[in-house]
Amino acid sequence: MATISPPQPDTGPDTAIAAFRAALPLDAGSGSGDALIADRLCAIGRPAHLAKGEALLPDPREDRLVFIAAGCAKLVAPSGQNAPVNQVLAFHFAGDLVSVQRRSPGEPRGDFRLIALSPCEVVIFPADRFLDIAQGDPAVLRAVLTRSLQALHRSRTRMMQMGHKSAGARIADFLVSMAERLADCTAGACAFSLPMSRRDIGDSLGLTIETVSRQLTELRDAGLVCTEGRSKVWLSDIATLARIAGRTHCQPGLTSKN
Amino acid sequence: MATISPPQPDTGPDTAIAAFRAALPLDAGSGSGDALIADRLCAIGRPAHLAKGEALLPDPREDRLVFIAAGCAKLVAPSGQNAPVNQVLAFHFAGDLVSVQRRSPGEPRGDFRLIALSPCEVVIFPADRFLDIAQGDPAVLRAVLTRSLQALHRSRTRMMQMGHKSAGARIADFLVSMAERLADCTAGACAFSLPMSRRDIGDSLGLTIETVSRQLTELRDAGLVCTEGRSKVWLSDIATLARIAGRTHCQPGLTSKN
């Protein structure tokens, strides 16, 4: 809907720049040089505030790198010309550096959008200028490259799931993944609050909201998940959820209403 | 199955290195420095020959970058512990630089393998050392980074398709994509030979071989595709195929047997 807000003289933008600077691997190189690189990077970064639901449209003429200083967002792509649903490609949280390409050559559709799930403070960089400057610091450049290769790896892993996994497995995997990213929890039990709606979850997993709801109900009946309100979630046994997520088909006794 | 072959003193390896050197963006920087960088990169590259069906297993201790000098290959991931099918993550052809990560932290499964679809000449690089050297040349590093971001973009686009698209749309998109990559053709009619089996196609699209076969039959009945033998394919109207591929649901009259 709305385009990005102009830079504001409030606390937000400054905080965003500061958060970006803090995320840089300053300790990895020679002190003075790194500080200079950081200054130059911050100089080309444009801070912006995104209200909840606000979209950051891609600049049609340049790729962008967007650093999320605070809040969380979804990267969406319109699926087809007239499709009502928007495929959610990825969820991103504070500290993430998101690559928002304008559109690949020979790919008519593909204008990805970053939409805020909660009020966001972001820093927008032109990708080419960012990389030009980052090339001066091996540590920074390596960090960016490592992040993008990890993102590629994650995207491939998720693509793998989209292909052959059942609805139950996808939901379980989603919950495990969110526990890891939102609560930094990879085993045992944990609780957190989901910033995205059921529709967002469904759009990211290739499922309908009804199926998402049904699978959550089954996991609740199985005693693996508790929910409160629209967003709060308790996971009682992440290991079991991970096991369900790892299988091509659902576990008997968990999918069927027993 | 088999691991990589040892470097051979035949024409293959030398040709592979030469092809890699030719693919480097030498014209983008200062001559002598670039030549040195190219030499250093070639020095750490290990040429290898892959017979048809032979697998390049990932080194468990380091990420790899694999340059495909000749032939074509599929990047596969075992889906689940005991699943019979291997998800095909991507197809790669001569000139491609493939990132084969060992396994992401916290991701127990994920030992991706590169399997030759035809006899391949490849050059294997340790990713970290490759990038260390590439950092000396902005043009080379930029090329690698651009490739990986493009791969990420392609992976996301394909993930988008996996989520919400029907079998007919996936097959149509696959054919359009192969026409572009194998025959460098984006409109009108073209003919080419598919190097992969129906099973590979199905595994890459999240479909069974039966569904792949049925969808090809429907496209044949619709007059959009002709096939000869197991691999040769004629596309009569790429634009229409692209239109079918772009829709969430199949076109009426193309999916139903009319």
Add this chain to the structure above:
DNA sequence: CGCAGTCTTGAGACAGATCAACTCACGTGG
């Protein structure tokens, strides 16, 4: 020429989508 493996075609089963109510949470306004 014959075999083995790939591809095609068919019939039936099932997971998930679709359509349609209904319930509930959350924010708003009285």
Add this chain to the structure above:
DNA sequence: CCACGTGAGTTGATCTGTCTCAAGACTGCG
């Protein structure tokens, strides 16, 4: 502070597309 309305979420019934199982036909190889 609580009633209220809107939109999100849940649940149910039905339908459709794709998978599964099972033959059969063809290709390409030895």
